[in-house]
């Protein structure tokens with residue numbers, strides 16, 4: 097696991113909430129049912145970014161704690177919590193590898209949304225096992241397209257991802273970037289790591305994705321700027337040129353300026369601590 101590079105999401109935080117497609121609308125219900133959430137206990141969102149999961153799930157607990165090493169992400173989370181009037185959240189500026197000291201347990205649920213891969217997975221899994229209530233669970237949450245049934249577009253054209261990615265390549269080169277270096281190649285699944293920890297083999301659950309998600313041009317562009325592989329800092333003084341080319345491409349593909357997005361179903365890789 098390479099050392100944490102604080103520039104991986106530099107400039108991305110402001111784009112994250114408007115640029116990332118939401119998880120399934122049934123995610124709360126699935127987690128509440130599976131883990132027996134009833135408004136008591138505590139949530140730890142282990143890599144919270146701008147608090148997407150932290151704020152969606154906070155009402156299911158007495159207290160929620162979000163941990164992230166990126167101060168700009170935490171500011172976005174705080175701002176969204178204020179806007180939504182959610183007070184029961186504590187934000188911690190730290191790496192997941194700083195657990196348990198940075199956010200001592202116990203917790204009923206510990207989540208990692210599109211983020212466990214950024215951590216030292218085996219070490220963090222073993223650490224959080226000891227931070228869970230007996231009967232509590234670790235939930236690794238991602239969008240999954242592969243193998244999932246794809247719905248029909250409600251009308252607008254799909255986001256032309258292949259063409260936008262070609263523009264990213266034109267500006268940043270063909271090797272996927274991340275921070276000051278390149279994105280590490282991924283050769284394993286979360287399951288492969290968890291099975292070798294005290295959690296043992298996890299369960300995989302699917303909550304249906306939003307079939308008719310429609311996004312505008314600025315949201316699509318923000319989605320790209322929200323990713324470590326096309327974060328604003330990577331473009332340097334050419335960020336505006338890239339944005340202009342993406343806007344031109346999107347205008348040509350959808351004169352109405354709206355696109356259908358299918359991020360997939362929401363997959364929950366759930367690992368439990370026995371009672």
Ligand SMILES: C[S@@+](CC[C@H](N)C(=O)[O-])C[C@H]1O[C@@H](n2cnc3c(N)ncnc32)[C@H](O)[C@@H]1O
Pocket residue numbers: 100105116142143144145146147148149163164165166169190191192193208209210211214215216
């Ligand atoms: C893709 S965002 C995840 C946001 C959010 N969890 C969600 O569901 O959308 C990834 C986040 O990982 C954070 N990150 C990267 N390495 C980390 C580490 N070792 N420990 C904790 N957070 C880390 C980054 O600061 C960034 O905010």
